[in-house]
Amino acid sequence: MKKDYEMAKLLPLEERALVVKYAKRGVWLVNIWFLIVVLTSLLFLVKSFALMFYYYAMGETQLIEFYELTYPDAIEKVKFHVVPYVLLYALQCYIDVYNVVMYSGVVPLAPMFILHACGQLELLKIKVKQLISEGGSDQEKNYNLKIIVKQLQDIYRFVEDIQTGFKLLYELTLKGTAVMLPILAYEILETFDRGGVDLEFITLFGATFILSYCPCYYGDLLIEKAESFRTAVYMSGWEGVWDKRARTTILVIMTRTFRTVAIRTMFRNLCLDALTDVITFTFL
Structure with a gap:
């Protein structure tokens, strides 16, 4: 592709414009896909914070997971304690960011x-x-x-x-x-x-x-x-x-x-x- 772009500099205006047109379509695809992936990943973050804020406004303090999962009994019993909750939430955020990078680059x-x-x-x-x-x-x-x-x-x-x-x-x-x-x-x-x-x-x-x-x-x-x-x-x-x-x-x-x-x-x-x-x- 880089070789074709270098050769395109020597092409007539109409042909060079065609190469640029498809290059821009590729850039648009990457940008719009990145936006979709980021917004999708933020959905889980926004949902958890929105629900926690809703329960707080209703006079009830309740921790909401980033993504609802069932863990082994030892973790399940303590997952809503502050320290385990923060650690699990941070881990899920890391996985979320990893998925954003992977899907943004591969798809x-x-x-x-x-x-x-x-x-x-x-x-x-x-x-x-x-x-x-x-x-x-x-x-x-x-x-x-x-x-x-x-x-x-x-x-x-x-x-x-x-x-x-x-x-x-x-x-x-x-x-x-x-x-x-x-x-x-x-x-x-x-x-x-x-x-x-x-x-x-x-x-x-x-x-x-x-x-x-x-x-x-x-x-x-x-x-x-x-x-x-x-x-x-x-x-x-x-x-x-x-x-x-x-x-x-x-x-x-x-x-x-x-x-x-x-x-x-x-x-x-x-x-x-x-x-x-x-x-x-x-x-x-």
């Missing part, structure tokens, strides 16, 4: 890479259209086509690296979603039946869905951009190119793009259709 990483790959495919799409429409000698066209082939290979290798790094994670994420969503939905409905609202389960339900939706959405976007590039190559006016070497190179590009660029788990491409199938299987 948006692959989508950010995927967005960069989408931007590079859009860049190649523009270059293919310009190559045929702007004319030039057969030698120039053949040279520029070879550059496009090399850049396309770089994109495919980049996507393969993303898949290698995140394949197992996303396989487990989709499988975990299929297990977690019905359990959490059951717990939420049971809480409603008892006349209460459990923010923890509602938050976990939303988080579980977003953890699967985010990579599936951007995986779907990558497939869409790859299909768009392949269509652009086919509709570029290659029939007007008479040089045999250039036609052969165009054929190589079209053959290469026949295999869809996508992030694959063990059984499926990572896309919204895969998420839909998971949810359908889970609830139906």
